[in-house]
Amino acid sequence: MQSPLRLERRLTQPKWLNWGVPLLSLLGALILGGIVLLATGKNPFSVYARIIERGFASTDAFSRTLISATPFAFTGLAASVAFRMGLINIGGEGQLYLGAIGAAFAGIAFQDQPTAVIIATMIIFGMLFGGAWAAIVGILKAKFSTNEIITSLMLNYVAAIFLDYLIFNSNSYWRDPKSYGFPTGKRLVENAYWYDISIGPIAIPFGFVVAVFVAVIVWFLYSRTRFGYEVGVIASSPSAARYAGIRARWKIITVMALSGALAGLGGASDVGDFRHVLDAKGVQISGYGYTGIVVAALARLNPLSAIFVAVFIGGLSNAGYALQGPDFPSGLVGTLQGLILFTAVAGEILTRYRIKRQNTIADGAIV
Amino acid sequence: MKKFLKIATVVTAAALIFAACGGSDEDSAPDTTMAGATDTTMAGETSDVFTFTNFTPFEGGTVVKCAPADGSALKAAWIYVGPINDGGWTQTHNAGREYVQEILGDKVITTYKENVPEGPQVEIVIDDLVKDGNTVIFGTSFGFQDAFLASAAKYPDVCFEFATGYTQKNNMSQFYGASEDTKYLSGIAAGAEAPEGSEIGVVAPFAIPEVIRGLNGFVLGVQKVNPTATVKVVWTNTWFDPAIERKAAESLISAGVKAIASFQDSPATGEAAKVKGIGWVGYDSDQSEAFNDIWLTASTYDWGPYELAKIEAAIEGKWISGDYYGNLSDNFISIANYGAKVTQETKDLIASERERLTANPAAQFTGPITAQDGTVKIAEGAIPSYGELMSMDYQIKGITTDLPQK
Numbered sequence: 001m002q003s004p005l006r007l008e009r010r011l012t013q014p015k016w017l018n019w020g021v022p023l024l025s026l027l028g029a030l031i032l033g034g035i036v037l038l039a040t041g042k043n044p045f046s047v048y049a050r051i052i053e054r055g056f057a058s059t060d061a062f063s064r065t066l067i068s069a070t071p072f073a074f075t076g077l078a079a080s081v082a083f084r085m086g087l088i089n090i091g092g093e094g095q096l097y098l099g100a101i102g103a104a105f106a107g108i109a110f111q112d113q114p115t116a117v118i119i120a121t122m123i124i125f126g127m128l129f130g131g132a133w134a135a136i137v138g139i140l141k142a143k144f145s146t147n148e149i150i151t152s153l154m155l156n157y158v159a160a161i162f163l164d165y166l167i168f169n170s171n172s173y174w175r176d177p178k179s180y181g182f183p184t185g186k187r188l189v190e191n192a193y194w195y196d197i198s199i200g201p202i203a204i205p206f207g208f209v210v211a212v213f214v215a216v217i218v219w220f221l222y223s224r225t226r227f228g229y230e231v232g233v234i235a236s237s238p239s240a241a242r243y244a245g246i247r248a249r250w251k252i253i254t255v256m257a258l259s260g261a262l263a264g265l266g267g268a269s270d271v272g273d274f275r276h277v278l279d280a281k282g283v284q285i286s287g288y289g290y291t292g293i294v295v296a297a298l299a300r301l302n303p304l305s306a307i308f309v310a311v312f313i314g315g316l317s318n319a320g321y322a323l324q325g326p327d328f329p330s331g332l333v334g335t336l337q338g339l340i341l342f343t344a345v346a347g348e349i350l351t352r353y354r355i356k357r358q359n360t361i362a363d364g365a366i367v
Numbered sequence: 368m369k370k371f372l373k374i375a376t377v378v379t380a381a382a383l384i385f386a387a388c389g390g391s392d393e394d395s396a397p398d399t400t401m402a403g404a405t406d407t408t409m410a411g412e413t414s415d416v417f418t419f420t421n422f423t424p425f426e427g428g429t430v431v432k433c434a435p436a437d438g439s440a441l442k443a444a445w446i447y448v449g450p451i452n453d454g455g456w457t458q459t460h461n462a463g464r465e466y467v468q469e470i471l472g473d474k475v476i477t478t479y480k481e482n483v484p485e486g487p488q489v490e491i492v493i494d495d496l497v498k499d500g501n502t503v504i505f506g507t508s509f510g511f512q513d514a515f516l517a518s519a520a521k522y523p524d525v526c527f528e529f530a531t532g533y534t535q536k537n538n539m540s541q542f543y544g545a546s547e548d549t550k551y552l553s554g555i556a557a558g559a560e561a562p563e564g565s566e567i568g569v570v571a572p573f574a575i576p577e578v579i580r581g582l583n584g585f586v587l588g589v590q591k592v593n594p595t596a597t598v599k600v601v602w603t604n605t606w607f608d609p610a611i612e613r614k615a616a617e618s619l620i621s622a623g624v625k626a627i628a629s630f631q632d633s634p635a636t637g638e639a640a641k642v643k644g645i646g647w648v649g650y651d652s653d654q655s656e657a658f659n660d661i662w663l664t665a666s667t668y669d670w671g672p673y674e675l676a677k678i679e680a681a682i683e684g685k686w687i688s689g690d691y692y693g694n695l696s697d698n699f700i701s702i703a704n705y706g707a708k709v710t711q712e713t714k715d716l717i718a719s720e721r722e723r724l725t726a727n728p729a730a731q732f733t734g735p736i737t738a739q740d741g742t743v744k745i746a747e748g749a750i751p752s753y754g755e756l757m758s759m760d761y762q763i764k765g766i767t768t769d770l771p772q773k
Contacts, residue, residue, distance in 0.1 A: 003581045052493060064491045154599055168573070168604050169771045182509060182575045274487040281605070282485035285448075321488070325478040330450070 007353040017351045025347030029340040036335060047323065047336075054322035055315030059201040062315075066208050069314030070273060071096070073211035074266025074308040075292020076299060081218055084261035084301050086235045089256060091137060091152030092263040094159030095130040099264025101163065102129025104174055104278035107188045118192040122268050123210070128265015131257040133159065138256030138354045142249035148256070160284055167280040171191025174278045185278035194272035207269030211307060214262065218303040231255060264291060298344050300351075316340065387634070388663035398491070407590035417680035417687050419673065420697045421544075424689035425535045433502040433526035433538070435680050441682050444501040445479040446492060448508035449607045449632055455651035456607065457481065460507045460530070463670030470675055474682060485510030493518040497525055503681050505674065506530065515539060526686050528677055530670070531577060537688055542673055543577075544693030547584035547667035547756070548724045549700045551731040552717050553628065553648045554588020556663040556705070559713040560646035564595040566767075568619030570629040570636045572606050574770045578630060580759040581666075582766070585628060585648075590765055592716065599624060600768045607632035615640050617724045620645060626663070635663065646708050653703035662706025665719075669699055692753070695725040729756060737764045 034044035054061050082089035102125035110121050137155065140146040166172040168183050176186045194206040222228035234241040234248050243246055253357040270283055295313060299305035320333040381631050405473020412683060416430055441586060445464045449457035468477045478501070480492050489511050495505060497518075505528045506515045512532040519539040520526045527539040535541065561567050567589055571578055586598050599622065601615040612631045616639035619627055628648035629636035637658045640647040647658060649665035672693055680686045702721075724730055727750070734745035738761040747752050751759070762770055 060494070064494060064551065067487050067491060085405050166605050168602075269484075279486060279510075280757065285484040286486055286488070287484075318491055318495070321480055322499075324480050330481050 003353050005357060007349070008083040008356045010352055010354050021347045022344065025343045026116060026340070029343040030352045031341065033186070033336045033339050036332070041334060042328070050323060051316070051319040052125020055319035061318070063201075063203045065311060065315040065318055066202070066204055067274065067314070068318050069310040070205050070211060070269055071266045071286070071288040072267060072291050072295050072313050073208065073215070073307050073310035075288050076216060076295025076310050077211065077215055077292075077303055078259045078263035078266070078289075079203075079296035080301045080303055080306050081262065082255055082300060083296055084222060084235060085251065085255045085261070087138075087141075087252065087255055088149045089134065089152050089259045090149055090293065091134060091260070092266075092288070092292045093287065094152075095134050095260040095263035096158040096270070096289050097156075097163045097283060098133040098260075098266040099126035099130035099267025099281055100271050100278055101166065101174065101267070102126045102264060103268030104321035105187060107271060108173070108186050108194045111189045111192055115191050115195075118214045119194055119206070119272060121194070122194075122272050123265060126264045126268025126271075127261035128264070130267060131261035134263070135253055135257040137260075138253035141256070142252045142341070151257050156289070157221065163278075163280045163284070167278065169284050185280070187305055188271070188276045192272065194269070200308045205269070205273045206275040207266075209264065210269065211310075214265065215307050216270055218262075222303070263292070266292075294341060298341070298348075300348060304334070313341075372742060382466050383751050388579065390667065396710070399751060403617070403647050414762060415685060417677065417685045417689075419676050419691065421693050421699070422673075422689050422691040424687050425537070425540075428688050430657055430685060431526050431538045432684050433524055433686055434684060435500070435502065437731060439474050440474055441503065441509055441678065442476045442478070442499065442501040443503040443678055443681075444477070444485050444487065444496045444499075444575065445505040445507065446496075446511065447481045448510065449481065451479065451481050453607060453632050454634045455649075459651050459668055460505075460670055462692050463674045464505075466671030467675045467678055469685075471678065471682075473511055475678055486514075488732055489514035494523075496569040496743070497522055502526060503528065503678055503686075506532075524707055526677075526688075528674070528680055535688065535690070540677070540688040540691065542670075542691035543599065544668065544691075544699040545695070545728050545756075546666050546668070546700055547580045548695055548704050548728055548731070550581040550630075551584040551588040551591075551724065552702050552721055552749035553664050553666050555591050555611070556588075556709055556713055557628055557648045558589035558591060558596055559594055559710065559716075560663055560708055561589075561593060563626040564597075565593075566623060567598050568616070568622070568624035568627040569594055569598055569600045570612055570615045570619065570627070571600050571602055572631055573604060576759050579762065579770075580756055581630060583736075583763045584731055586763055586765050587736075588720075591720070591731075594744075596765070598766045600762075600766060602771050603631065605631075609633040609635040616640065619734035634658070646706075649703065655704040655706050661705050661708065663709055664705050665703040669701060669709075672695070672697070673699065688697055694728045695721065696728070711768070738762065739766060740763055 037044040039048055048052045056062055056063055064253055075096060078092045079089060103122040106121040106125035107118060110118050137148050137152045141148045142152050166174045167185055173184045176184050195207055197209055198202040230246045231251060233244060233246060238248060266288060271278060275282060297307055299309040316337055320337055323333050324330050379703055393658065401672060407445050426761060445460060445462060447457040451457055451461040464477050464479055468475060483489055483492050485508065493504060503526045507530045509531050512529065512534060515527055515529050516534055519536045523538055529539055529541055531543045557567055569582060571582055589596050589598060599619060601619055603611050603615050605611055612629060612633055616636035620643050621641060626646040627636060627640050630650045632651060634649060634654050637647045637649060637654055640661050644661060646663050647661045648663045650724035651667060653665065653667060655662045673693065732745060732751050734749045735743050735747045736745035739746050744761060
């Protein structure tokens with residue numbers, strides 16, 4: 001039997017959809033989550049109040065949310081710039097590792113320089129390493145038409161093994177020869193730590209400020225320049241792009257490298273802002289790169305929205321840990337978080353399609 | 368190096384305390400004034416400071432008052448890197464928490480946070496826990512250590528307890544135990560299971576002294592009953608990753624090992640061993656029921672009693688930081704129930720060896736102990752000191768695989 005409802009592509013997208021749909025999605029998630037919570041004997045209102053309190057509402061909670069949001073912002077931006085051209089870069093994870101490796105190298109090699117020089121070189125090396133790693137995927141796709149989903153994903157595993165090798169299985173430049181017992185990376189000198197920028201009581205990690213700055217640049221690049229226009233043409237119609245004389249191959253390599261450089265910047269921030277060491281295990285457990293894909297999807301590939309979504313997910317993740325405990329299993333936390341993300345993505349469809357009632361006569365005729 | 372310094376300080380602290388006590392017996396306890404190195408006389412029978420078998424306060428440490436001043440229930444929290452149902456490490460730590468809650472009832476409110484990734488998230492979680500009023504916080508993953516140190520500095524009135532680390536702080540203790548002794552006992556079961564002169568596989572996490580001395584203990588157990596057997600190790604570079612652990616186990620099994628052991632947090636090695644019906648020595652938890660046909664035994668921990676004692680000390684205002692290294696004598700370590708494959712003869716041998724190690728921890732390392740390269744590391748008749756055990760960074764003869772790059 002045919003469904004009485006069907007989806008129809010919207011020819012025009014009214015402006016209110018841009019804020020109306022996300023709000024309605026969130027409301028839907030809260031209602032669905034509320035049902036789950038009631039079914040498990042929890043008071044939805046107190047749970048939601050705690051999520052808001054521990055994720056967003058107080059200044060110190062918000063500062064902590066920004067810490068969690070920073071890596072998501074970079075990987076979200078990285079995924080967005082690639083997806084905008086239809087390049088499905090799943091390799092943000094590995095590109096972030098490489099960025100961390102590059103930044104840790106710069107942080108160790110230039111440790112006698114002034115802080116500004118160290119931070120600048122860490123950013124440059126992080127972007128170079130991440131960008132070069134992603135460029136491998138771009139070149140393979142441009143020259144041999146390999147599927148970038150597979151190559152970028154596979155390179156994540158290679159990057160993880162390389163990272164392990166540097167810290168656990170070799171006397172590499174990154175490994176601390178004095179780390180007796182457990183193998184660790186060389187710690188950065190305190191002079192190389194990226195500092196927080198305080199706005200009133202809120203401490204903003206330097207990396208987050210960089211992410212916002214980068215988001216603005218990417219937004220400008222994609223919506224106000226010839227480069228961005230051409231990327232848009234390639235994404236919507238490769239053959240039209242060819243007729244127009246756009247060199248798609250170069251664009252593929254450039255955009256992949258750009259995407260990787262942004263993920264690599266996330267790795268640099270991970271070393272400079274937070275860990276102050278190339279932490280081979282810790283960075284792998286965290287899975288920032290994969291979360292970045294969710295961020296990009298929720299932000300509808302808009303670089304400015306990606307920042308807000310990263311903050312939202314960062315807060316949601318922190319609040320999730322705050323909720324957890326003997327009477328609140330982490331599975332329930334995951335269910336709530338999943339519901340919120342799921343309805344957000346599902347709601348996104350409604351901005352592009354609308355629901356139409358089927359013709360009832362036709363419906364009856366088929367039965 | 369840090370580890371060496373730690374040992375040096377612990378040993379000096381112990382020496383100072385015993386010197387000050389004037390040859391006292393093991394029941395007498397150092398009190399705060401002694402730790403403070405003042406010349407006041409010793410306290411009487413009741414101590415003002417936490418004491419416990421196999422616990423040595425850090426030198427110069429002072430009592431930290433971390434119970435709520437108003438006498439309300441103390442809040443304590445545990446932070447885990449894995450899930451509480453991992454079938455190993457985290458699960459046994461959570462059992463310790465449940466034990467504390469059960470014994471102390473409404474005097475304590477315990478909570479936990481699981482699946483916390485190493486890195487900035489740990490400090491965020493601690494901030495939240497402190498905000499919720501938790502004043503005793505346990506950390507159970509080596510990779511949490513930096514975050515714990517930073518938080519201990521940030522919250523001097525919160526008592527931190529850290530498992531398997533090495534750093535010391537006035538409000539941060541270290542606790543762990545001599546699993547090299549129980550791994551030795553489990554090695555006997557593996558050595559008896561495998562035919563003479565065959566290969567035995569080990570799936571091991573990181574090539575660090577803590578794991579290496581356990582591995583060596585295990586191999587000595589194997590050699591006790593099967594002197595010509597050799598041991599092959601795969602290093603996984605992870606504490607908990609069922610997929611990687613299983614792959615490592617499968618690679619050993621396909622290379623022809625006749626028994627297998629894992630020092631990992633999950634039972635994945637057992638699952639691989641079960642497919643081929645190979646005897647398995649587990650770690651951390653008793654899997655004798657789920658894997659009975661292949662199960663041999665396992666080295667296990669009982670975290671609860673120490674954790675309970677420390678929380679009671681906090682409630683009584685006697686908490687002090689120090690180094691706890693439990694052993695068979697206080698039942699911190701033990702071995703799990705035997706599986707169907709273990710013969711009575713083996714059980715008897717393990718029982719008698721257990722008695723020997725209970726009286727003399729680390730007796731299995733009585734020299735001569737020869738490293739892989741043939742150098743004698745522990746001289747004939749000698750038993751390694753605590754410091755030598757803590758810094759054991761060589762594999763003994765009988766292990767055929769090399770250590771990863773040091």
